[in-house]
Amino acid sequence: MGKFKCCTNKSHANFFCVICYNVFHTSCMERMQIPQKIGEHTVLCSGECINKYRETNKNTIEKPIMELKISQLLDEIRSLREQMVYTEEEKEKEVTELQQQINNLEISLDDKNKQLKQMKRLSVSFENDVFATEQNYEQKLKDSEELLKDLNKSITSLGQKNS
Template sequence: MDFKCCKNKTTKEIKNLFCIVCANVFHKSCSERNVFQKLGQHKIICSKTCCEVFEQGKNNQVTLEQLDTKLLEKNEEIALLANLVEKLKHEILQKDIMHEKKEIDNQDVVQKLNIEITDLQNDLKHKDNHIKRLERGSQRFNEEAEEVEEIFNRKIVEFLKTIEDLRLKLPDLESQAKKMIEDAGFTVGKAHCAIEAKPPVQWNKGRASIYILRTAFGVDWSERLRIIYVGDDVTNEDAMMDLKSMAATFRVTSSHIIKISAERRVPSTDSVLTMLKWVERHLSRRKLPIDPGNYRRNSMAKSITSAVQIEMSMQVPGYSSPPLPSKSTNYLGSTVTPVFSLYVF
């Protein structure tokens, strides 16, 4: 043991002093010891430097306690991590076992896949042969198609010549038809790609519409009813002219160049159906009062419903016409095209 107080290292004393800072040992009985501060029976601070270190240690004691607390927390975290590591090891062992089982299963799957690959290769060979046969067949088809195209072009040229001949003959045919209609006492009327034969009476769709409305709803129908008139033909222009300011008139045409007498135009019958559905929804939101004094004879039953549609083909007295088809609720999709359509609301 080395003593800092003297060079005598052989002296053996039971009671020695040691510095709690630098841990140097001093003889208790040595006259050369330099005790700066005595803390107990055997504990001393040997120098001023050790005293400063000791005071600084007191100040840092709180910090050491905090570090000890953090160390304990870290130790707990380490313990938790150790438990997690054990669990992970257990899971890895289980996964290794599962992996071995999957390897065994994969071997079976690989064998099955090899069998399927062999079958697919055989199928591909058959399909390649089939494709080659199709290529040979398509070559023959192309040759036949070229022959058909030549025949088609030749026929088209002949057909166009025939159409041109007919187009040149159309004025003569039109004049002959007009002459035959006028000789029979009828009036010539224009229609869609046709010539109509009208009887020599002062009667048209406008007069017919007003007659129907007056007969069904009375003379004051224009004050009590709202009328929608829809037509898609030139002959409907008479009705649109007569019903102006008394009805909402629509002409079914997709062209904006054609002059019309109607207030508005709609592109197709589908638009007419959309418009009627809108009117139905609009009228279903309100309740119209029923006044028995405003209706004539048996028109009460007709006025109970929110909308009445009248479709009919007018007949001229003295001329026979085929019977009208039975009444159907599918007004717009019917195969029989009405001459005009009145929608009374």
């Protein structure tokens, strides 16, 4: 209930439209079926006033909602950036570790290739030694066979001389 300026001890139950500033008695407001009461003594008296009120307050109503949404989205973007940086750091670390493993494997491969070449050289040398030893034994065997033939001839000729 509002108070009159001239008679402060009397009160009134009038309503006024916040858009067009028309004033209505309580009974008139009920009789006219005023579309929307928005406060204790404030109304929107027509569809036109309702539309103007919505347009006027659209920014006022939507602005905090939009600011909240923007704030939430900014927080989400910050979080995603932090995750992205963390993920990039993890990937860089993983790439570094994999490069180190590759380097270690390359070094190991080089060592194995050197060992293989050394083993091939030793194998060839061993084969050559075996071949030379085999030829030496074959030559000794031939020499022994010839010596045996000569001895057999000598024995046979001695046997014939003795008879």
